[in-house]
Structure formats: structure tokens, C-alpha cells
Amino acid sequence: MSTGTVTKPSAAPKGGGRRKLTLPWIMLIVAAGLLLFSLVRAVSGANDLTSVGQVSGALKLAVPIGLAGLGGLWAERAGVVNIGLEGMMVLGTWFGAWAGYQWGPWVGVLVGLLGGALGGLLHAIITVTFNVNHIVSGVAINILAVGFTQYLSNFTFAEAEGGSSKQSPRVDQIYEITVPGLSEWLTDLQGKHWFFISDLAGILGGLVTNLSLLTLVALLLVPATWWLLWRTAFGLRLRSCGENPVAAESLGVNVYKYKYIAVTASGALAGLGGAFLAIVSTGIYQEGQTGGRGYIGLAAMIFGNWMPGGMALGAGLFGFTDSLKLRGGAENVHALLLLVALLLVIAALWQLYKKKYVAGALSAFFGVGFFLWYVLTDEVPSQFVDAAPYITTLLVLALSAQRLRMPKADGLPYRKGQGK
Incomplete structure (x- = not known):
């Protein structure tokens, strides 16, 4: 009997397929993108487009999206579609705020993570053990999480001082890091509005100014996920469950175990994103504060082709467009019209x-x-500013659809021993 197993991804045929982007090429693409942003800023006069405050705000908005996307990546690399990321984020916001205002922000982070993990575990039980359709289970968890947290708020936050049935008392902030000297210097350099140099200073300044310790933890989770899933035997086994679970089982891999681990970790990461929203972004739990970020995180993961680095870039893009409406939104979004025009011209030439x-x-x-x-108008409607993150999500997914390759067994039903 032939097992037909492949332990390593096959190499792309010569002359065909896509080449892997090396670090020099990635740096070149990033530099070209920054040059384009600098050109748009110089022409449009939207100097806040790459300011320290803009970048810092974008990073704070991108982290919850990135954590949700990272959670989706863990689940789907093991073959389980996780539409329930939004609900798991909701659980993270509620449990994070509930524990945070009573016992401190770091306890809130831990409990929020555990709340999301419980949602992930429920999704694993429904989809892996009982083989229910993954989309149906995810939608059910989203609905259940909203109703469950609303019910809990009625007899917890409503009875607490400074809280109500729709919001929690305020949670103490996690310590923020600002690199003394370097932050001020980069801010001054950005304020000179020099071509390219000031834009680079604004981006670097946003990374060393008012940086929450939890933001630093979230950023480190991206390379940690890459190393764990692509450089360890554990990661190889987990990914094999999303590519060919029958072949993985024939090699002795406990497919159920790895799917459970992946989906529970997926919920924990989404819950961590929810705790970040409640504790770092706002300092308070509010009903409906996730605002669809779980779905946008899923879109960032798809944009990144189920890879941590690409997912992080997608989360950064969505976080940046989301932050535009908070800082001179109309002027900045109007400047983006010129950026989109230039990108489309480049795409046309290619x-x-x-x-x-x-x-x-x-x-x-x-x-x-x-x-x-861009030329015939001075500003864009406020409704367009509010819709910019969601329009960006749709455009990016539409333009990147042709180059995507999801795990082969993603979302497919699996029963133990089905290959025998």
C-alpha cells in the first residue's frame, strides 16, 4: 500500500511558479513604497500622512487586527477555517476588562487570552470532534459571544462603580516605552518635512514613541509564529494537518491533537487582540468595540497568503487606513487618491x-x-473617510486573489482513520 506522503513542500519547477522574495528585494520594495508615500506627501501637502503621531496611531490600531490574523493563520494552517475570530475577540475584550479593572492590566491580558482560548476550544470541539461545517460553527460562536458578554455585563459591570450594562470601569494602562532623546530627535526631523528623510524619521519615530509593552509582545509574536510553524518539527506536523491530514496520520501524526492545539491557540491570539482593544487602545470595555476587526484580521491573513510576514503587512495597511480618520482624516484620505492613482498607473505599466x-x-x-x-476636488465626503478601511480591505483582497494559495485541506472534513 502506497502512503503517497511528502514531508517537505516540493520545489517550484524551473521557469515556473513564483520566486521567493529575499530580504534585499523586500527592503527594496519597502524603500520604493516609502518613496511613493513621500512623493504623495510632498505634492499633496498632507504632512501628517507619515508623521510620528500617525504611525504610532496606526500601529495601535493594527495590533488587534494583526493578532486576529495571526490567530486565523494558526487555525487554517491546521486545516480549520476560523470565521469565529470576531466572537473570540469579543470574549477577549470582556474578560480582559473584567479581570483588568479588578486585579490589574496584566491579569486582564492573561484572562482575556484565556477567554479567547475558550472560544477557540469550543470551535475545535464543534468542528474537529463533531465535524460540523466550519463556517456554521464560526458564525454561531460570533453570535454566542455577543449575547454571552451582554448577559454577563448586566450583573457585573452594571453593579460596579464607574460601569454600566454596556461598558466596564476604567482599566489601568500598561506601561508605555518612549526612547528618550531618539524619539524627540526623530520627531523634530519629521517636522522639517524633508523629502524621504522626514518620512523615514516619522515611521521610525512612531516605533519608539509611546510604545506599549503589550504592543512589543504582539510584534514579537509574528517572528515567533514563523519560527515555530516553519522551523520546528511541531510546526511541520501542524501544517501537514492542513495540507494532507490522511498522509500525516499515516506517518503517526495525531491529527486531532494538532488541530485542537492550533484552533485553541487561534482563539487565544484573537482573545489577546480583544484584550489589547480594551486595555491598551481604550482602557475600557464597550459593547461592540471590536467593530469587525476579527473579520479584517481574517482578510489580512488572506492578503498575506497564509504567511506571518504578509499578514503583518496586511494588518499594517488596514491599521494605517483606519488611523487616517482619527488625524485630519479628510485631508489624508484625499491625498491617498493620488497614491491610488499612481499605484494603478504602475500596475497598468506592469x-x-x-x-x-x-x-x-x-x-x-x-x-x-x-x-x-484628486485634481478636481479639495476633499472627500466624510462617509468615504469612515469607509476607507473597509474599502481598502475589499480592494486588497480583489487585487491579490490571483496569487493566493490556501492550505489544501483547509475547511475540509476529516475523520480519524479515513485513509485506511
Whole structure:
């Protein structure tokens, strides 16, 4: 009997497939992107586009999205679709605030993480053990989490001093780090509005100014996930459950165990994102404060092609567009019209170079449309500013759909011993 197992991903055929991006290429792409941002800022006069405050705010908004996306990556790499990330974030916000105002913010972080893990464990029981459709289970958890937290708030926060049935008492803030000297210097350099140099200073300044310790932990979880899933035997076994569970079982891998671990960890990461929202972002639990970030985290994971680095870039993009409406939103979003126009023109030139004339013509047409919109107007409607993060989500997913490859067994039902 042939097992048909493959322990390592097969190499791409010569002359075909996509080449892996090396570090020099990634740095070159980042530098080109920063140059484009600097050009847009200089032309539009939207100097807050890459300011220290803008970058710091974007990072704070990106972290919950990134943690949810990281949670989705863990689950889907093991073959379980986790639409329930939003509900697990809701559990994280409630449990984080409930424990945080009583016993301190770090206890709140831990309990929020555990709250999300319970949601992940429930999802694992429903999908792995009982083989219920993953989407149905995720939607049910989202609905259950909202109703459950509303019920709990009625006899916990409503009875607490400074709380109500829709919000918790205030939670003490986690210590924030500002690198003395360096932060002030970068802020001054950014304020000079020099081409490229000030933009680079603004980005670096946002990373060393008012940086919460929990933000630092969240950032470290990205390379830690990459190392654990792609550089250890544990990670290889877990990913094999999402690619070919029958082959993994034939090699002695306990597929159920790894799926349970992955989905529970997925819930814990989403719960950590919820605790971050309640403790770091606002310092308070409020009903409905997740605002769909669990779904956006799932979109960031898909944009990143089920890889931690790409997911982090997607979360950063969504966090940045979300932060625009908080700091001079109309002016900054109006400047982004020029950025979108330039990106579409570049895309059109690339498509024409690849002899994809229809796609190139469409990109050029929309690029001209966005440029005319920028030139002929001075601001954008406030509704467009509010919708910018969600429009960005849809555009990014639509444009990146052709290059995506999800785990082969993602979302497929599996029964122990089905390959025998």
C-alpha cells in the first residue's frame, strides 16, 4: 500500500511558479513604497500622512487586527477555517476588562487570552470532534459571544462603580516605552518635512514613541509564529494537518491533537487582540468595540497568503487606513487618491509589460479616474473617510486573489482513520 506522503513542500519547477522574495528585494520594495508615500506627501501637502503621531496611531490600531490574523493563520494552517475570530475577540475584550479593572492590566491580558482560548476550544470541539461545517460553527460562536458578554455585563459591570450594562470601569494602562532623546530627535526631523528623510524619521519615530509593552509582545509574536510553524518539527506536523491530514496520520501524526492545539491557540491570539482593544487602545470595555476587526484580521491573513510576514503587512495597511480618520482624516484620505492613482498607473505599466492588455487598460482607466478625482476636488465626503478601511480591505483582497494559495485541506472534513 502506497502512503503517497511528502514531508517537505516540493520545489517550484524551473521557469515556473513564483520566486521567493529575499530580504534585499523586500527592503527594496519597502524603500520604493516609502518613496511613493513621500512623493504623495510632498505634492499633496498632507504632512501628517507619515508623521510620528500617525504611525504610532496606526500601529495601535493594527495590533488587534494583526493578532486576529495571526490567530486565523494558526487555525487554517491546521486545516480549520476560523470565521469565529470576531466572537473570540469579543470574549477577549470582556474578560480582559473584567479581570483588568479588578486585579490589574496584566491579569486582564492573561484572562482575556484565556477567554479567547475558550472560544477557540469550543470551535475545535464543534468542528474537529463533531465535524460540523466550519463556517456554521464560526458564525454561531460570533453570535454566542455577543449575547454571552451582554448577559454577563448586566450583573457585573452594571453593579460596579464607574460601569454600566454596556461598558466596564476604567482599566489601568500598561506601561508605555518612549526612547528618550531618539524619539524627540526623530520627531523634530519629521517636522522639517524633508523629502524621504522626514518620512523615514516619522515611521521610525512612531516605533519608539509611546510604545506599549503589550504592543512589543504582539510584534514579537509574528517572528515567533514563523519560527515555530516553519522551523520546528511541531510546526511541520501542524501544517501537514492542513495540507494532507490522511498522509500525516499515516506517518503517526495525531491529527486531532494538532488541530485542537492550533484552533485553541487561534482563539487565544484573537482573545489577546480583544484584550489589547480594551486595555491598551481604550482602557475600557464597550459593547461592540471590536467593530469587525476579527473579520479584517481574517482578510489580512488572506492578503498575506497564509504567511506571518504578509499578514503583518496586511494588518499594517488596514491599521494605517483606519488611523487616517482619527488625524485630519479628510485631508489624508484625499491625498491617498493620488497614491491610488499612481499605484494603478504602475500596475497598468506592469500589466502591459506582461502583455496583459485588457488588465493594463482597465488599471490605466481607473488610475486616470482617481487622478481626476484628486485634481478636481479639495476633499472627500466624510462617509468615504469612515469607509476607507473597509474599502481598502475589499480592494486588497480583489487585487491579490490571483496569487493566493490556501492550505489544501483547509475547511475540509476529516475523520480519524479515513485513509485506511
